[in-house]
Amino acid sequence: MEVPVLEVPFLPDIGRGKEMAEKSHQEGHPTKAFGWAARDHSGVLSPFNFSRRATGEKDVAFKVLFCGVCHSDLHMIKNEWGISSYPVVPGHEIVGQVTEVGSKVEKFKVGDKVGVGYMIGSCHSCDSCHDDLENYCPEVILTSGGKYHDGTTTYGGFSDIMVADEHYAVRIPENLPLDSGAPLLCAGITVYSPLRFYGLDKPGMHVGVVGLGGLGHVAVKFAKAMGLKVTVISTSLKKKEEALEHLGAHSFLVSRDPDQMQAAAGTMDGIIDTVSAAHPLFPLLGLLKTQGKLVLVGAPVKPLELPVFPLIMDIMVADEHYAVRIPENLPLDSGAPLLCAGITVYSPLRFYGLDKPGMHVGVVGLGGLGHVAVKFAKAMGLKVTVISTSLKKKEEALEHLGAHSFLVSRDPDQMQAAAGTMDGIIDTVSAAHPLFPLLGLLKTQGKLVLVGAPVKPLELPVFPLIMGRKIVGGSSIGGMKETQEMIDFAAENNITADVEVIPMDYVNTAFERLAKADVRYRFVIDVGNTLKI
Known part of the structure; x- marks a missing residue:
């Protein structure tokens, strides 16, 4: 928006x-x-x-x-x-x-x-x-x-x-x-609303408040009234007395002190970030527990750098059992990629509530992750739009995978026509790419979930998030219980990856082709028949 x-x-x-x-x-x-x-x-x-x-x-x-x-x-x-x-x-x-x-x-x-x-x-x-x-x-x-x-x-x-x-x-x-x-x-409702909407209002939760200005000091007061444990996070040690003595915050962190930040890593259920100046998000993401929420309510003029790895890796859940049963009707070669690609896209569809029949979901990128995301989304009864930079993927998306529509993300007319129509987007792209056009496709309260892992931080424009209460989240594979659930769902709905089966001695060529995106859509090594001693 x-x-x-x-x-x-x-x-x-x-x-x-x-x-x-x-x-x-x-x-x-x-x-x-x-x-x-x-x-x-x-x-x-x-x-x-x-x-x-x-x-x-x-x-x-x-x-x-x-x-x-x-x-x-x-x-x-x-x-x-x-x-x-x-x-x-x-x-x-x-x-x-x-x-x-x-x-x-x-x-x-x-x-x-x-x-x-x-x-x-x-x-x-x-x-x-x-x-x-x-x-x-x-x-x-x-x-x-x-x-x-x-x-x-x-x-x-x-x-x-x-x-x-x-x-x-x-x-x-x-x-x-x-x-x-x-x-x-203004200041009051700006911080009260996200505390309620994002579920950061349960007594005993630990919430951080970044910045102690007009928004921040009110956020501390509301959070305390809700029975939360409140930590003020500031670049300035001078704010410590004000935070603890006057406002009654429970603790104080100097965000520029790596020792303090490391000691508090993984302790917070959520953070309300009230700062409107440019500032790094990476240290703040490190303070969150798994599935923690960083909510931006300040409005920096320029996009912030969004490191994707912390979003992806901090939602991982593990169980004591690390093997899953493969249903008899699931082909082993084209079923193998589901153990990574499949759960990587299945999990966020479930976790972020993007699995309700009739919802409209976009899938960015039509590679190893993207094509499986289309299949799972369709099996859940969703309307699916594939979003790609390449018009060459259109026929594949519509005719072979059965997506309902296709958008060329570099075509401003197409993107404008689809603005505000999607409940959520699964972004599978691991290369650097702009998020602003994708955020524009979301409805109010829509969710952009990143499952690709770009090496460098992406530019995060904050205004679209604030003006549409939109969410940018991440997801990494899934726990063992959910992985088994995914495999069983795939077998029930005849979902497999599109694969090219290769012998072991072709693996170096396969990597060269993979680097050029020359695969449709997953290489699978026939280990049982081609690995020779």
Whole structure:
């Protein structure tokens, strides 16, 4: 899901143009308003006269009493995300007192305390809206710098009054201070939501919080209230006293201290990463337990380096039995690759819940792993789309393997047409490749699972993850119980690998061909008949 482009007409800021612009801001709606706005990418704010719409039948009008200053506001007033259009009245952590309500308003009355956060509108018709996830609506309207249903620019809470549809306003409890409660409308929900959604809210769990700023300090408070063990992770030792004494975190790690990080390796159920600057992910992944979750809520401008090996290797499960029974009806030659390739793709389909009939799953790459992934996914009743850089694989994917559709990942028109259609993607490619186009194919809350193992880290763009609550995970083979389950499932559904059986003395040539991707799709050595002493 791409970050929505907020198209606001350019308004000149000099001479007659400036006068006309100011007039349009003031006369676009009937209610005069006053605030502070940034006029250009310098980010300098100054007094600004504009207007608000009249209170509609479902609207709440309120006097703004407090408004938080979020790091997102800084990005917007300086256009660091490339989506700002000036003038910008920032502010999306807004609290105040209701002064007027529309005739059909049910939630509020005059005098109530009210809050408005990061969004002020959506389409009300998409799946996200139906699931009460308006924040992931493709047509979400931002409180500041968006375009409202009537085509006018939205202005934020650095102003004296606000008007909002009651659906996008929340009731502020009487015992919640308005000044210190305002930041919860952005910072609060930004960290509360992933703790709940990713299951990191069970008392006794160990959760790390990276960064101790506006988001991080609130994350510590929510995590403690949920009964979690909380470790603050920071580059600065100066934050230790604040974390332990003031916020009551249970422990503190300096992320630049390799001894501290090594001592804490594999101890955390999850990590909430609030940092919006570029930073390494590898040390953080090392802190997680097997099947641990690193959740990014900060929004770095540039992609982060994603090392794939820790994702893959830290989900491996083992049992005491290391041999599996091969069903009688499973051919030994074409069944052999299932013991690696098969379980490598079967396991993530099951673990990440991408095995429900009718789901739409993409398979990236049509090699040894990819072709088996297509077969398993089809046997599970999934709609399967093969994604490849090569148009030459299309016939193979559709005619031989029976995939339902095929995408050339280098064709922007094809990728755009398929945007937001897939529940999950199994990425089998072990060469360096861009993740951004693949993330765009996922629905809200979709899952991109990496099972290939590129040598170098991949570039991970964080914005698509945040804006669509999308997951990037990894998987490595499976435990013995699951491997037997996979073999039995394969036998029941007549799934085998497509193989080229070779004699032992051909193995060096086979490796040369494998390096050139000249195999369809797995070499299998006939050891029993060709290994000669």
